[in-house]
Amino acid sequence: MVGSPLLDDLRAALGDDAVLTDPDLLRMHQRDEADLCPAGTPLVVTRPRSTEQVVAVVRAAARHGVPVVPQGARTGLAGAANAVDGAVVLSTMAMDAIREIDPVSRIAVVQPGVVNATLAGAVAKHGLWYPPDPGSWESSTIGGNVSTNAGGMCCVKYGVTTEYVLGLEVVLASGEVLRTGRRTAKGVAGYDLTRLFVGSEGTLGVITEITVSLRPAPEESLTMVAVFGSTAAAGAAVADIAAQGLSPSLLELLDRTHLRAIEAYRPMGLRTDAQALLLAAADTGSRSADDLARLAEVCEAAGAEEVYAATDAVEAAALLQARRLAHPAMEKFAADAFPGGNGGLVIDDVAVPRGALAALLDGVARIAEECDVPIGVVGHAGDGNMHPNIVVDRADPASLERGRRAFDEIMRLGLDLGGTCTGEHGVGLLKRDWLAREIGPVGVRVHQAIKAALDPAGMLNPGKVL
Amino acid sequence: MVGSPLLDDLRAALGDDAVLTDPDLLRMHQRDEADLCPAGTPLVVTRPRSTEQVVAVVRAAARHGVPVVPQGARTGLAGAANAVDGAVVLSTMAMDAIREIDPVSRIAVVQPGVVNATLAGAVAKHGLWYPPDPGSWESSTIGGNVSTNAGGMCCVKYGVTTEYVLGLEVVLASGEVLRTGRRTAKGVAGYDLTRLFVGSEGTLGVITEITVSLRPAPEESLTMVAVFGSTAAAGAAVADIAAQGLSPSLLELLDRTHLRAIEAYRPMGLRTDAQALLLAAADTGSRSADDLARLAEVCEAAGAEEVYAATDAVEAAALLQARRLAHPAMEKFAADAFPGGNGGLVIDDVAVPRGALAALLDGVARIAEECDVPIGVVGHAGDGNMHPNIVVDRADPASLERGRRAFDEIMRLGLDLGGTCTGEHGVGLLKRDWLAREIGPVGVRVHQAIKAALDPAGMLNPGKVL
Structure with a gap:
């Protein structure tokens, strides 16, 4: 057993079994799922079980x-959970208790290591719904979702994680335990510290308890697909849907590259000759059919070649499943695109005002051509939040360089269109330079001032965000 | 014309007509509408017209x-806009331009002095809706609404001001101009500075531009009234409505004191023999009648003595108008309750988890008896956010003391029930001690650290919140 005064302190506080130094385990905890990001090897991985043990870890490290680098399920896509050499990794995976579900106040109180799908399932038994549904929902944790302010497919109607976080318990760099927010539907007592911690990627404190608000169980929904001969026409349909005042509960776009990748990965009968496909749903119960018909009309008026509604819940689930497969299918497509399975995917994340979606899609196609790299586009069209996925050959430095250039060009285009460098994946290590460009020198100074106010020694997740 | 080096600087930057030193004007700008709060006499009232002029005011004052004390329409109820002696009041009332309304991206960009009702009217012309509707909406400004994170009657279904603020331009104490947030539906680029400024009551910066998100125009709604023989039964009905998964677009409570005050103020045929009245609405268009019927069923099952639906839009508007008159009617009732019109109202604001509403109402009745002061209760029952309004005789120190005691007892009760000391009115001067109790010493230290990081000299709205 490796020894050091720090490890001795950690073992004394947490017990041997929660203080891991096995080299394989350390390697496993080096990084999240982001590409293009450096990662170090931690000194130790700790798995505290309680707030008191988190305090002990933070105090010992200080x-x-x-x-200290906090980690959840390491499903992030920006490197925010990547270790630095010699760090104490603080894994929240052993803090997985659902402490309370209150159907009248419509809240739940959970530890950070609770998996999103576990919470969703638990509240469903009470007729309640926790909407945020990032692609990783079956494995990612609420703590990670809160730390990255995770999005998902429901956001177009129901908002992102931050809309559902009422209060937090946070262990600060000082080892003090801060309680933010409330259990009430409304509250304006002091600065909104809760939302300052949401999305701060573990740089301001370690979240140890989360109070979330819940909604009543969703109503029955109906799903449809619209097939377009150009991504621009699909983008125009999205703008028209917004302009007509419609509120779909789902409005996703898949381009031809993704349709083909999914069909190759798992044949589902998707129209692979289409340039783009919009997947839309209406979840207004008895009115869903009317609302879906209005969505279909707008798509047709915008030039959809074909519009069809799922005939039953099974078909609707299959369409959703196809969308959920976009990520693994595209990974497979990229791997197979180059000899020796060396192909890889640089997953980007950009959001523009809805009205600029068509321009974004056109621009990404132009960038793919100019940089001579395949780029598939998929994402949350209704929010103007797209994931251009850049296919690169990891064994070829020139291909990697072209991919990097395309990534930067997409970021630049997004900002030029009035957008943001990250709609839902976060800054982490991947987007630090682009964050600085987006928020400017005053914004950077304010970020630094807040970081210094809460973590003067810079010990929490150093190098992330800023 | 009064002269001083500071006034000279201000006049040089803003012009004489935007630098006011008339004693009557200074007196007028001493305070907002809060009771029990001290207020000083400012040295000068400035009315900048642009961000550049705000920078000039802040720099000159520094x-x-x-x-510098920022002020909007001074309709606040916590003293957050109260002047301190010798301060520069920065009124945003001359910054009243609506810069942009974009129906596709569903956003508007406004200066802080735009009146809430003006924005609501302007976006309605585009088929859009800005939901936040504080009681003061016909006179209060968006800048003030954002600074206090104002609530209103729509919150029960549509959330408070912060849910609609996408981005801000803020002049910092340093005179630097910070841009926060975005124009996109989603975005996670860096710390959520936008929401740090929302509700910070002018203590961290002066908001000079606001980007808000908008919703499609509301659907048609139907309104009903349920009459209860006890406030506890009304509270139980509210809990049942939540437990049944219903989502009324309005769920307000008026107690007998308020019903009588309103009826005396403007006779509208309200049931003044009732102990409590719930006002509820469903705004689901073609389904409103069904949804209203379900609300009515739950109220009847909870013991409502009578339930009736408004027969048409005129009657529904009259019911809403009755609710909106609660505040002026209660002011009049209080004034008339003591000789010489010396009666006054201490307006409180407390929020508890929905499930604790009945306990809150019972507790307030007990406190009224124990402290021997009349207390009427009105508010946003669906959010658990109530306004206990305490009637005092301003000419009688003993009455004032009893009122103050009742106020404190209500705050204590709210916290004991898992609630917050302010659901929507804010901290300002009125609730500083209760904020400190609610957030504890660690919370206070974090507030102070953030204040010091952004305003090290403490020049922005000193003495408020903290």
Whole structure:
């Protein structure tokens, strides 16, 4: 067993079984799922079970001048959970208790390591709904979702994670335990510290308890597909849907590259000759059919070649499943695109005002051509939040360089269109330079001032965001 | 014309007509509508017209070591806009331009002095809706609404101001101009500075531009009234409505004191023999009648003595108008309750988890008895956010003391029930002690650290919140 004064302190506080130094385990905890991001090897992985144990980890690390990197399920896509050399990784995976579900106040109180799908299932038994549904929902944790302010497919109607976070318990760099927010539907007592911690990617504190608000169980929904001969026409349909005041509960776009990748990965009868496909749903119960018909009309008026509604819940689930497969299918497509399975995917994330979606899609196609890299586009069209996925050959430095250039061009285009460099994946290590461009020098100074106010020694998740 | 180096600087930057030193005007700008709060006399009232002029005011004040107190329409109820002696009041009322309304991206960009009702009217012409509707909506400004994170009657279904603020332009204490947030539906680029400024009551910066998100125009709604023989039964009905998964677009409570005050103020045929009245609405268009019927069923099952639906839009508007008159009617009732019109109202604001509403109402009745002061209760029952309004005789120190005691007892009860000391009116001067109790010493230290990081000299709205 590796020994050091810091490890001794950690073992004394947490017990041997929650203080891991096995080299394989350390390697496993080096990084999340982001590409293009550096990652170090931690000194130790800790798995505290309680707030008190998190305090002990943070205090011990501070005493020994060692940084702390909080981690959930490491499904992030921006490198925010990547370790730095010699750090204490603080895994929240053992803090997985659902402490309370209150159907009248419509809240739940959970530890950070609870998996999103576990919470969703638990509240469903009470006729309630926790809407945020990132692609990783079956494995990612509420703590990670809160730390990255995760999005998902429901956001177009129901908003992102931050809309559902009422209050937090946070262990600060000082080892003090801060309680933010409330259990009430409304509250304006002091600064909104809750939302300052949401999306701060573990740089301001370690979240140890989360109070979320819940909605009543969703109503029955109906799903449809619209097939377009150009991505621009699909983009125009999205703008028209917004302009007509419609509120779909789902409005996703898949381009031809993704349709083909999915069909190759798992044949589902998708129209692979289409340039783009919009997947839309209406969840207004008895009115869903009317609302879906209005969505279909707008798509047809915008030039859809074909519009069809799922005939039953099974077909609707299959369409959703196809969308959920976009990510693994595209990974497979990229791997197979180059000899030796060396192909890989640089997953980007950009959001523009809805009205600029068609321009974004056109621009990404132009960038793919100019940079000579395949780029597939998929994402949350109704929010103007797209994931251009860049296919690169990891064994070929020139291909990697072209991919990197395309990534930067897409970021630049997004900002030029009035957008943001990250709609839902976060800044982490991947987007630090682009964050600085987006928020400017005053914004950077304010970020630094807040970081310094809460973590003067810079011990929490160093190098992330800023 | 009064002269001083600071006034000279201000006049040089803003012009004489935007730098006001008339004693009557200074007196007028001493305070907002809060009771029990001290207020000083400002040195000057400035009315900048642009962000550049706000920068000039902040820089001039900083140079001369004079505090700046931002003010909107001064309709606040916590003293957050109260002047301190010798301060520069920065009124945003001349910054009243609506810069942009974009129906596709569903956003509007406004200066802070735009009146809520003006924005609501302007976006309605585009088929859009800006939901936040504080009681003061016909006179209060968006800047003030954002600074206090104002609530209103729509919140039960549509949330409070912060849910609609996408981005801000803020002049910092340093005179630098910070841009926060975005124009996109989603975005996670860096810390959520936007929501840090929302509700910070002018203590962290002066908001000079606001980007808000909008919703499609509301659907047709139907309104009903349920009459209860006890406030506890009305509270139980509210809990049942939530437990049944219903989502009324309005769920307000008026107690007998308020019903009588309104009826005396403007006879509308309200049931003044009732102990409590719930006002509810469903705004689901063609389904409103069904949804209203379900609300009525739950109220009847909870013991409502009578339930009736408004027969048409005129009657529904009259019911809403009755609710909106609660505040002025209660002011009049209080004034008339003591000789010489010396009666006054201490307006409180407390929010508890929905499930604790009945306990809150019972507790307030007990406190009224124990402290021997009349207390009427009105508010946003669906959010658990109530306004206990305490009637005092301003000419009688003993009455004032009893009122103050009742106020404190209500705050204590709210916290004991898992609630917050302010659901929507804010902290300002009125609730500083209760904020400190609610958030505890760690919370206070974090507030102070953030204040110090952004305003090290403490020149922005000193003495508020903290």
